[in-house]
Structures are given as C-alpha cells and as structure tokens.
C-alpha cells in the first residue's frame with residue numbers, strides 16, 4: 001500500500017498525488033494476464049500499476065483490444081489474478097479465498113456492457129437484486145423506496161414496473177446503472193455505461209456518479225470511448241497494448257499547463273509544446289531546509305515551484321537575494337548559458353517543485369527562438 005515514503009518519490013508531474021499518504025480503494029501492482037493455454041496462450045496485460053483512491057473518478061480509455069475490460073474485470077474480482085498483486089478495499093485479492101472474495105464483491109458495484117437483466121423481473125425487481133445480496137437487509141418498503149429513487153435518478157421513474165422487453169436499449173442500460181449504485185458500493189466499476197445513451201441520459205448517469213464519488217467517497221473506474229463524459233474524470237488512464245501507457249491527473253495537468261503559460265520564459269511556445277513539456281515534467285517534494293541547487297554546480301534541470309517558498313542565496317556570504325514561491329521558476333540561466341549555477345536555492349518551507357530536464361527545456365527554447373525569427377521575417381517581408 002502507498003505510504004509516507006512515497007511522499008518523497010519523484011513522479012511524473014501529471015501524476016502528482018497530493019493524497020499519496022491516504023489509503024487506496026484499489027491498488028494494482030505488476031498485474032499481468034494471459035488467455036488460453038499451450039500454443040494458444042496469449043498475454044494481454046503487461047505489468048500494470050494503478051492506484052485509485054476513495055472519491056476518485058478514473059476514466060480508462062484506449063484502443064479496442066488494449067485490455068481495459070480485462071483489467072476492469074480483474075479489479076472487480078470477476079477473474080482470478082494470475083501474476084502480480086491486487087488490493088481491493090485493502091484486501092489482497094490475489095491471496096484471498098473464494099468466500100472472502102464473495103464477501104468483498106458485495107461492497108462493489110458493477111455496470112457492464114451486457115446488462116444481464118433478468119427478463120422475468122421488472123426494472124424495480126432487477127434493481128432490488130443488488131440489495132438482496134447485501135448482508136444487512138432493510139425492510140421491504142424501505143428497499144423498494146430506495147430502488148424507486150434510484151430509478152428516478154436515472155430518469156426511469158415512469159418505467160419502474162416495466163420488464164426488460166418493454167424497455168429500449170438505453171433504458172435497460174439505465175436500469176443496470178441503478179442496480180450498480182443502489183447498494184451504495186464503495187467501488188463502482190463501469191464498462192461503457194453511457195454507450196447506448198443520448199446526451200441527456202448520459203449526463204444524468206455521470207452526474208449521479210459524481211454525486212456518489214463526492215458524497216460517499218465511492219471510487220469509480222469507467223471504461224469508455226465516450227468523450228462527452230471526459231469532464232467528470234479526475235484522472236484519465238490510457239491503455240495501450242495491455243499496459244497503462246499514460247495516467248494523467250487532470251487537475252494537475254491543467255495546473256502545470258497554466259503555470260507554464262504564465263512563465264515569461266515560455267512566451268511564444270505553442271500550446272502543443274507546452275502540453276509536451278507538462279508530460280515530461282516530474283514532481284519532486286522538498287523538505288524545509290533542503291538545498292535544491294548549489295551555486296557552482298553544473299545546471300541540468302529547470303525548476304518551477306508548485307508550492308512552498310524558496311530562498312535564492314549567493315556566495316560569498318550566503319547572501320539572501322530573493323524569496324520565491326508558487327509559479328516562480330529558477331535554474332534557467334545555467335541551462336541557457338552553459339555556465340555553472342549562479343546561486344543557491346534553498347527550500348524555506350516544505351514544498352513541491354516541477355522539474356524539467358535540460359534537453360526538453362532547450363527544445364522549447366529552440367521553438368521560441370524559431371518562432372521569434374519567423375515573426376521577424378514575416379514583419380520584414382511585409
């Protein structure tokens with residue numbers, strides 16, 4: 001499980017997790033998966049690592065066949081873990097008995113593509129199924145009230161007594177959504193939950209997800225190709241050929257983008273390059289009192305302060321030259337001139353800096369220079 005030690009780890013900036021000390025609802029470690037036997041044995045998941053915290057909404061995207069559903073069903077304990085470790089609500093699923101897994105499964109909610117509704121039951125009875133599996137039951141009228149409310153929340157208040165054959169594809173999907181949420185699961189796993197829905201119904205569903213995440217701390221993983229719902233994601237995870245190729249914390253990525261766009265040194269750099277820079281940046285936490293750069297050392301990194309205060313000092317005398325804070329950057333002079341660092345920078349408080357390697361920094365500067373040149377020659381030609 002994530003612990004204090006990870007606070008000092010250097011991680012890709014767009015994955016920086018301010019809550020890394022908190023427990024995880026889902027933790028996937030080195031998970032791989034194979035289908036088939038003998039010559040037909042095929043590996044479909046390769047070394048996957050993922051942490052989802054309570055209250056987080058993670059959207060998983062990727063090409064068809066990249067392994068999203070396989071990973072989702074592993075997390076949902078619907079497949080056995082073959083290689084690696086998987087912790088769900090703190091329980092090591094890779095080492096649990098069938099009985100333990102069955103108990104755990106009641107605390108999860110599933111919304112899968114094949115709705116699996118019982119054709120002989122009404123919408124309300126189908127939703128009730130999720131409550132009937134719970135160890136602690138409520139009175140029948142209380143349970144019915146909850147099911148009714150949930151069906152109303154997905155816009156099916158008028159259809160509670162319909163059987164699946166009287167419902168459209170999208171309506172059946174919404175029954176499945178209500179059934180996945182009615183028992184207030186601690187984790188919700190949804191595979192294309194909005195695929196068959198129009199804009200308005202899809203929005204209703206994801207709003208409900210958001211409510212569940214914010215109010216109850218439900219950790220939600222959604223596999224989807226539907227880019228209309230990307231705005232609800234706290235994180236976007238992209239799978240490529242069986243591996244998590246990108247894992248981006250949306251608020252962090254936009255925070256970096258915004259900070260970079262306010263750095264005068266990147267004036268004239270395109271948004272595209274800015275996004276690439278954000279991708280290449282790392283986040284590094286610092287303790288108060290530590291020296292981040294030392295005067296006289298060679299410079300190989302550019303720094304942008306995410307939080308905390310830093311003091312710039314110069315020898316001789318370790319003289320205080322400036323105090324800098326969030327949004328300020330340093331380290332660029334040595335990278336631009338090739339000269340050693342011309343000052344010390346010390347952390348005055350605990351904080352976090354985003355760092356960028358010299359090559360990426362120089363590439364961005366090169367773009368700025370060529371843009372500047374282009375502007376000049378255009379002006380000249382006119």
Ligand SMILES: Nc1ncnc2c1ncn2[C@@H]1O[C@H](COP(=O)(O)OP(=O)(O)OP(=O)(O)O)[C@@H](O)[C@H]1O
Nearest residue numbers: 035036044062063064065066067068069070071239
């Ligand atoms: N039961 C199975 N037996 C054999 N191969 C399987 C099985 N289920 C999935 N696969 C294969 O595993 C790979 C990953 O499939 P998976 O369904 O996880 O991908 P996906 O990213 O969810 O795709 P999609 O977006 O099309 O749903 C694919 O190559 C698929 O053909």
